[in-house]
Structures are given as structure tokens and as C-alpha cells.
Amino acid sequence: MPCxxxxxxxxxxxxxxxAPLAGEEIERHLAQCEHCxxxxxxxxxxxxxxxxxxxxxxxxxxRGVELFKRENGISKEPRGWFSAWQWVPTAASLAMFxxxxxxxxxxxxxxxxxxxxxxxxxxxxxxxVVSSLRAEQEAEFDALMARFEERQDANNLQLIQAVMxxxxxxxxxxxxxxxxxxxxxxxxxxxxxxxxxxxLVDSDYATIQSLQDLAQFxxxxxxxx
Amino acid sequence: xSSIDEDEALTAAALNGSAVAWEKLVRRYESRVYxxxxxxMGNPAxxxxxxxxxxxxxxxxxxxxxxxxxxxxxxxxxxxNKAVDLNRRKRILAGTVSGGAEDDQDPLDSVPTDARSExxxxxVQFEQNKNTMELLxxxxxxxxxxxxxxxFQSLTFEEIAQMQDISExxxxxxxxxxxxxxxxxxEENHALS
Numbered sequence: 001m002p003c004x005x006x007x008x009x010x011x012x013x014x015x016x017x018x019a020p021l022a023g024e025e026i027e028r029h030l031a032q033c034e035h036c037x038x039x040x041x042x043x044x045x046x047x048x049x050x051x052x053x054x055x056x057x058x059x060x061x062x063r064g065v066e067l068f069k070r071e072n073g074i075s076k077e078p079r080g081w082f083s084a085w086q087w088v089p090t091a092a093s094l095a096m097f098x099x100x101x102x103x104x105x106x107x108x109x110x111x112x113x114x115x116x117x118x119x120x121x122x123x124x125x126x127x128x129v130v131s132s133l134r135a136e137q138e139a140e141f142d143a144l145m146a147r148f149e150e151r152q153d154a155n156n157l158q159l160i161q162a163v164m165x166x167x168x169x170x171x172x173x174x175x176x177x178x179x180x181x182x183x184x185x186x187x188x189x190x191x192x193x194x195x196x197x198x199x200l201v202d203s204d205y206a207t208i209q210s211l212q213d214l215a216q217f218x219x220x221x222x223x224x225x
Numbered sequence: 226x227s228s229i230d231e232d233e234a235l236t237a238a239a240l241n242g243s244a245v246a247w248e249k250l251v252r253r254y255e256s257r258v259y260x261x262x263x264x265x266m267g268n269p270a271x272x273x274x275x276x277x278x279x280x281x282x283x284x285x286x287x288x289x290x291x292x293x294x295x296x297x298x299x300x301x302x303x304x305x306n307k308a309v310d311l312n313r314r315k316r317i318l319a320g321t322v323s324g325g326a327e328d329d330q331d332p333l334d335s336v337p338t339d340a341r342s343e344x345x346x347x348x349v350q351f352e353q354n355k356n357t358m359e360l361l362x363x364x365x366x367x368x369x370x371x372x373x374x375x376x377f378q379s380l381t382f383e384e385i386a387q388m389q390d391i392s393e394x395x396x397x398x399x400x401x402x403x404x405x406x407x408x409x410x411x412e413e414n415h416a417l418s
Binding site: 055 | 239242244247248251252255256257260263269273276277280281350351353354356360361372376377381382383397400401404405407408411412
């Protein structure tokens with residue numbers, strides 16, 4: 001059953017500085033009034049639910065640092081001894097790259113030292129290198145050709161065998177079919193011959209019958225005369 | 226060095242032009258302002274807008290900070306005012322006149338799209354925060370602000386009343402009304418689920 005005191009009472013319950021007397025009065029009422037105590041319980045539960053919030057991480061942003069630097073006239077970071085040397089690794093890398101690309105060589109001799117750009121070329125050595133490379137390539141080419149021929153021969157052999165096997169099978173099948181055809185023809189011919197013979201026999205029989213009839217008629221005619 | 230002393234030292238260094246001190250100062254408070262923004266505005270984009278406006282305001286007024294109040298209180302007073310401004314601008318842009326519940330906000334927007342790839346505890350955290358935001362977004366902005374100040378920032382009704390230029394009783398009534406509305410919505414949600 002709704003209680004007329006609920007609103008005022010619970011508003012006071014959530015106040016920061018509740019006087020002890022007022023607190024006791026509220027507690028006394030809550031102990032007696034089921035509606036108010038239930039309402040308070042539900043409100044406290046809601047408050048607890050809200051308190052489950054866990055802080056989420058802030059997305060990345062520049063924190064106004066650029067604006068701060070700009071407006072405070074800090075165009076660049078102060079250049080200490082370290083910042084003056086920060087280009088050294090890059091410069092060293094570039095120098096090494098140049099040395100590699102230009103093929104720079106440094107040699108000491110009895111008369112001093114020599115610095116040369118690009119590799120020294122000796123014709124005889126170059127010829128040796130070229131001829132050995134050519135011989136190597138030729139040997140490799142020959143070996144490749146030999147392997148190719150072997151493989152090609154093996155392939156051809158397999159192909160011929162396959163064709164022959166196919167042909168043999170095909171010939172046997174053809175002969176079987178021819179034999180079957182001849183046999184069938186022979187049986188048909190025999191049947192035809194038998195029918196023809198039977199017809200001939202029947203025809204002979206009919207002829208004999210006719211002749212007998214004729215003979216009887218002739219003898220009858222003779223007796224009549 | 227206590228937190229307050231550290232704030233004072235960083236503020237002084239920032240006023241002397243130290244960008245490092247300024248960045249440290251921002252780092253100390255950005256998370257609290259961002260999370261306040263999430264709860265008040267209901268989505269990460271507006272929360273970030275709030276963060277940027279608050280720290281721009283802090284920067285512009287840093288020389289006025291006298292040190293007679295805590296730096297954190299000063300920052301959150303600015304955050305409160307900026308949140309009210311931002312909400313007003315959003316309302317004007319959206320063409321709404323009344324201060325009713327802002328149902329057009331989708332609390333799901335606040336959950337990062339890659340939440341599925343987060344570990345379980347992060348998912349639980351996002352889920353709980355999402356529920357809290359869903360609840361809070363059912364309130365009119367003024368009531369949401371009171372809940373924020375009372376529950377999340379633990380201010381007294383007297384401080385809230387001063388900050389919002391209202392009477393203490395009005396602050397209490399708004400808080401109670403907000404809590405009752407939240408309770409009703411929460412019960413409805415439970416009944417539906």
C-alpha cells in the first residue's frame with residue numbers, strides 16, 4: 001500500500017548531512033512501512049548498478065600539445081648535444097651505401113696507398129672466367145639434353161606400348177565382333193535354307209498330289225469312255 | 226609529493242611554457258573527463274568532443290587558476306559547464322526543445338566495434354558500461370547531470386547546488402526523481418528480459 005511519506009522521507013535519506021534525530025525517525029518508519037523499505041531497497045540497488053561503471057580508456061588524441069607549443073612559441077624541441085649527433089647514423093649509412101655502389105677499394109703498397117673506384121679488370125683472368133663459365137654452361141646444357149633425350153625416349157616407348165596394347169585389344173574385339181556377325185549370318189542362312197527346303201518339299205508334295213489327281217481324272221475319263 | 230602539490234607544480238611548469246608539464250597534467254585528468262563524457266553524452270564521439278573542449282578551456286584559463294581550490298575541482302567545474310554547453314548545442318542542432326529523455330542516442334555506439342576481439346573481462350566491462358549508459362540516457366540531461374555529480378563524482382548536494390546555481394532542495398528532488406526513474410526503467414528492462 002502506497003505511503004504518503006515515501007517521497008519526502010527517501011529524499012531526506014539520500015541527503016548528505018542528515019541530523020541524528022531525523023535519521024532515527026526515518027529508520028523507525030522504514031522498520032514499520034513495507035512500501036517505503038521496499039522502495040528504498042530498489043533505489044539503493046539502482047545506485048549500486050550505476051556504480052558498476054568501469055573507466056574506459058581514452059582514445060588517442062594530441063592532448064592539445066601542438067596548440068600549447070605553437071602558442072608558447074616552442075617551434076622545435078631544444079637542440080642539445082644529442083640532437084646535433086642524431087644524424088650521424090644516417091650519414092654513416094649513406095656513406096657505406098656510396099662505398100658499396102661505387103665499389104671503392106683501398107690498398108696499401110710499398111710506394112704508398114691506392115684508392116680506386118670500381119673493380120680492377122685483368123683480361124686474362126676475365127678470359128679464364130668466361131671460358132670456364134662457358135664450359136660449365138656447355139656441360140650443363142649437354143647433361144640437360146641427355147636427360148631430355150632419355151626422358152623423351154622413355155615417353156615415346158610408353159606411348160608406342162600403349163598404342164600397341166590399344167590396337168591389340170581393338171583387333172581382338174573386332175575379330176570377336178566379325179565372328180559373331182558371321183555366326184549370326186550363318187544361323188540366319190540355315191534358317192532361310194530350311195524354310196526354302198520345306199517350301200520346296202511342300203511344293204513337290206503339292207505337285208505329286210496334282211499329278212495323282214490328274215491321273216485319277218484321266219483314268220476316270222477312260223473308264224467312262 | 227601529494228597529488229595536489231603535483232598538480233600545482235605541473236600547473237606552474239605549464240604556465241612557464243613546459244609542454245611536457247602540460248601533457249602530464251592532461252594525462253592525469255583526461256580519463257575521468259572522457260568517462261564523464263560517456264555517461265553524460267552517451268557516445269564516444271561526443272565524449273571526445275567534451276574532452277577536447279574541457280582541456281582547451283583549461284588551457285585558455287590556466288593563468289586564472291588561483292590555487293585556492295583544488296585543481297581537480299576546477300577542471301570538473303569546467304567539464305560540467307562544457308557538458309551543459311555541448312548538450313545545449315546538440316539539442317539546438319537536433320531541433321529538440323524539451324529537456325526530455327534523449328532516446329535518439331544509441332548507447333550501443335559507445336561500445337567499440339572491435340569489442341568482440343577484446344578479452345572477456347573487457348567485454349564484461351563494456352557490457353556493464355553499456356547497460357549503465359542505456360539507463361542514464363533515459364533521463365533528461367539535467368537529471369543525468371545530477372546523477373553524475375552525486376554518484377560518480379561524489380559531490381554533496383550543497384556543492385551541486387552551487388555549481389548549478391539551484392537550491393539544495395531542488396538538487397535533492399532532482400536526484401531522487403532521477404533515481405526513481407532509473408529504478409522504474411531498470412525494473413521494466415528486467416521484466417522484458
